[in-house]
Amino acid sequence: MLRITNISKSFDDKNVLDSISGEFLPGKVNYIIGASGSGKTVLLKCIVGLLKPDTGSVFFDDMNLVTALFNQRKKILREIGMLFQGSALFDSMNVQENILFPLDRFSQLNCEKKIERVNFCLERVKLSGSNKLSMSELSGGMRKRVGIARAIALNPRYLFCDEPNSGLDPQTSIVIDKLIKEITVEFNMTTLVVSHDMNSVLETGDSIIFIHQGKKCWEGNREEILHSDNTWLNEFVFAGPHQKMLRDKIENRK
Amino acid sequence: MNKFKILTAIGDYMMFLKKLFFHREPFSVYIRNTAHEMVIIGVESVTIVFIISAFIGAVTVVQFAYNLENPLIPRSVIGLIVRDMTILELAPTITAIVLAGKVGSNMAGSLGTMKITEQIDAIEIMGINSASYLVLPKIIASAFMFPVLVTIAAFISITGGYFAGTISGAITEYDYVYGIREYFVPYNIFFMLVKSFVFALLISSICSYVGYNTKGGALEVGRATTVAVTNSCIAVLCADYVLAQILL
Numbered sequence: 001m002l003r004i005t006n007i008s009k010s011f012d013d014k015n016v017l018d019s020i021s022g023e024f025l026p027g028k029v030n031y032i033i034g035a036s037g038s039g040k041t042v043l044l045k046c047i048v049g050l051l052k053p054d055t056g057s058v059f060f061d062d063m064n065l066v067t068a069l070f071n072q073r074k075k076i077l078r079e080i081g082m083l084f085q086g087s088a089l090f091d092s093m094n095v096q097e098n099i100l101f102p103l104d105r106f107s108q109l110n111c112e113k114k115i116e117r118v119n120f121c122l123e124r125v126k127l128s129g130s131n132k133l134s135m136s137e138l139s140g141g142m143r144k145r146v147g148i149a150r151a152i153a154l155n156p157r158y159l160f161c162d163e164p165n166s167g168l169d170p171q172t173s174i175v176i177d178k179l180i181k182e183i184t185v186e187f188n189m190t191t192l193v194v195s196h197d198m199n200s201v202l203e204t205g206d207s208i209i210f211i212h213q214g215k216k217c218w219e220g221n222r223e224e225i226l227h228s229d230n231t232w233l234n235e236f237v238f239a240g241p242h243q244k245m246l247r248d249k250i251e252n253r254k
Numbered sequence: 255m256n257k258f259k260i261l262t263a264i265g266d267y268m269m270f271l272k273k274l275f276f277h278r279e280p281f282s283v284y285i286r287n288t289a290h291e292m293v294i295i296g297v298e299s300v301t302i303v304f305i306i307s308a309f310i311g312a313v314t315v316v317q318f319a320y321n322l323e324n325p326l327i328p329r330s331v332i333g334l335i336v337r338d339m340t341i342l343e344l345a346p347t348i349t350a351i352v353l354a355g356k357v358g359s360n361m362a363g364s365l366g367t368m369k370i371t372e373q374i375d376a377i378e379i380m381g382i383n384s385a386s387y388l389v390l391p392k393i394i395a396s397a398f399m400f401p402v403l404v405t406i407a408a409f410i411s412i413t414g415g416y417f418a419g420t421i422s423g424a425i426t427e428y429d430y431v432y433g434i435r436e437y438f439v440p441y442n443i444f445f446m447l448v449k450s451f452v453f454a455l456l457i458s459s460i461c462s463y464v465g466y467n468t469k470g471g472a473l474e475v476g477r478a479t480t481v482a483v484t485n486s487c488i489a490v491l492c493a494d495y496v497l498a499q500i501l502l
Binding site: 048049050070073074075077078080082084085086088089090091101102105106 | 283371375380381382
């Protein structure tokens, strides 16, 4: 289980995160949502240790990543897989080498078993046979899927996704959302997704935290989000005229 | 304010260097990466080093021959001057500046791109010391390859001078060879190698530092590359003076 308590972070005089706490359960797709600039990516970076929070703790089971010594920290990080917003694949390597990278560093498997694992991961993200493709040959959706394959290569217990649907068309977004959901359930991972794509949230969000101006404003699940009376959340979720129409329909059904 | 900025940058640079050696990966991890970097830094730079040093030697001979009007000064002095200028200054310094432009910009550009596309974060998230993993092989490879390239540059420059001098008739074959053998001080070779080693450390570490700390987008990568090359060239020239004061 992943638990964060009172995470605060500021850059110079600007307070970006203000005492955010939350709990994220295994086998569930947990979402952190909020408008652009609300601090959700900073929160994600604090959780995975890319940024050090000013105050607060990040517990992976009982181990606090913020205060962990180097070796403990290394141990925690090796149980983490992360899908970055731009996929962050290594341009100088092909698909297979990208997925092999964590396996080469941290697994004790022999060469044959590593390739088997690569093929398994590629099959899992429906990219079988694309081992030798270079990064320039991949579409946006394929890059995301290779990113997911690399993230799950070491069979991590925690999966973090930073805006997994950014830059993707609606259909590909649904494919990626479903893939994240399937993998989370299949491997009983604790998955945390940062997004502002409400389609994804409503499709796969088991537990949702809404952040507004660096503060946690709301917490609930995808059923509750449509009926919340939180003003900030409603402004975010029902931002456009179509969404407002949807809200009115929901209200009328009540 | 600027004074503090410079001090902060120097402090950051020192912290960056410290980061390369603490919590580093097992030594075996670096061997393959270092070999790969040696090819990029060394083998792929031979052509440019060859062309530039050949012309530097040739131009030096032609210009000295043109200026050496006094009949009391033997023509073999041209060979001696070309040799000493090449070994003491031109080969290490000009090669270093050329490599700062070619190799240094490549280091800063590639690391900067990796930074802004979150590839460095991806390495960090795996529990790898990204600075050490990415930068240390570049520094080690530079430290090995720069002295080799500078030695090649010195040899090619003197050879270039020989051909330019003899073909143009500025100096006879005998005078040139006599000149380059006259009053030869082996210590100068040591000085040249020390210089090239120090320049390698400066160029590779400064360019890597600037690239690694790039923030922003594509525009900032370009800017970082320019800053990296400019700063490393200045560092090379400062170190050139300091080393000459200390070692000569």
